[in-house]
Amino acid sequence: MNENQSSTNVTTTGASTTPDRFVDPGIPAHQERMADKDPAASARAERQVVILFVLSIIGTIATIVVYFAIRPEGTTASVRNANLALGLGMFLSLMGIGLAAVHWAKTIMSDHERVEERHEQRSTDEVRAAAVAVLKDGADDSGIARRGVLKGAVVTAVGLFPLTIAVPLISSVGNDWDVSKFRHTIWTKGTRLATDPAGRPIKATDMTIGSVVHVIPDVPEEERQTHHWITEKAKAIVLLIRLDPADLKEAEDRKDWSHEGIVAYSKICTHVGCPVALYEQQTHHLLCPCHQSTFDVADGAKVVFGPANRPLPQLPIAIDDEGYLVAQDDFNEPVGPSYWERLK
Known part of the structure; x- marks a missing residue:
């Protein structure tokens, strides 16, 4: 095979050619994001994520307030309005967490490609240690340890969201046990x-x-x-x-x-x-x-x-x-x- 020939083996069958194997193209060159190159952009992205988590917190609090403040009065319209208000509050609460998580992953968390070969069974201790090291490197790269406001926002938003479901459930227990x-x-x-x-x-x-x-x-x-x-x-x-x-x-x-x-x-x-x-x-x-x-x-x-x-x-x-x-x-x-x- 000379220098101009491809290293891919080709099998010819009739009028078609089918390659036996493709050359591994490898990982494309990493492209840095704006937040990776500009500290101001990184800080701006962090603020945006915090704001989204804060919106989630507001949505959770609003849901709980609405649950106690807007009570159905027995009419179809009042039930519809109460459910609509509760649904909007829960939507804001969950949407804030979801958008914040996506924006965080796209702008702040490490986006360097990692390659890990597959193993049929348990990896060796060396491989497991390397995987833990990669995770630690990713956490260090995301800067979560030094981003106290961001860390507080995510913990508060995720911790408060279950209240949108738990409060109505708990408050309804014991209201009516007349099974007859x-x-x-x-x-x-x-x-x-x-x-x-x-x-x-x-x-x-x-x-x-x-x-x-x-x-x-x-x-x-x-x-x-x-x-x-x-x-x-x-x-x-x-x-x-x-x-x-x-x-x-x-x-x-x-x-x-x-x-x-x-x-x-x-x-x-x-x-x-x-x-x-x-x-x-x-x-x-x-x-x-x-x-x-x-x-x-x-x-x-x-x-x-x-x-x-x-x-x-x-x-x-x-x-x-x-x-x-x-x-x-x-x-x-x-x-x-x-x-x-x-x-x-």
Whole structure:
């Protein structure tokens, strides 16, 4: 091989050439940053990092103040405003730490390239000692030991940030231990069934065979604007279906839970709580779109397919003096996929 020939071995296959090995190009020449060459630029970068950490500290303090100062008043707007203020405070707190860390790494910390050969197992003591020395050199090069303000800012910012999560959690402990409320929904005796989301009460004559209506409790308009209503509505949502009475297979103790073929079942799947809402009129099957659990509405909403292992809870219904559909009581059991007093 003469001086003008490349040192790379080349294998020719047909019309293409494939190199067997490439020459290691090595590490490119190190390019110094402005902060490496100019002490004033280095000091300016340090101040910028400190300012970002201080912003994080301010964000943490603001989050804690907002948590105690802006309390939800039960309305949707107040909950939204409180969550927005908390989110902004936490965003500022975490963003300050993130931007400071990135800016510090780019402008202050050592950016000299290091090469370390791979070893399949534990390195020798000499190699380990060399690695520790490299880390110490990097710490010395970053100047963290002599940058007291920067060190204080990073410790304070990182130390305070967990308070944005810990304070709300700790302060909420012990506020409400009434677990019995999870057993029941807001359906009560005499509550009219209303369309969702319009809230229009439903008469039995509005339903024809094959009709399917998404139903919520009939409550005053002002109550539907509260946070409490939104929370409770998620548990109380119902699917109202009218079948031919001849197709219904009702247990003896449930024959008065329907009205002329109209039945009402919880929309919350007993598998993992997805909304069950896909109804097949010919088979009377109700399908959960998440995991294909299938319930037979004509036979007590029993499971006929899929991972759910319990029927959908039924809401007993009747009609009032004006012909409107009303609840006789709450669901026959807690809604949803699980409950601690339930065997399955």
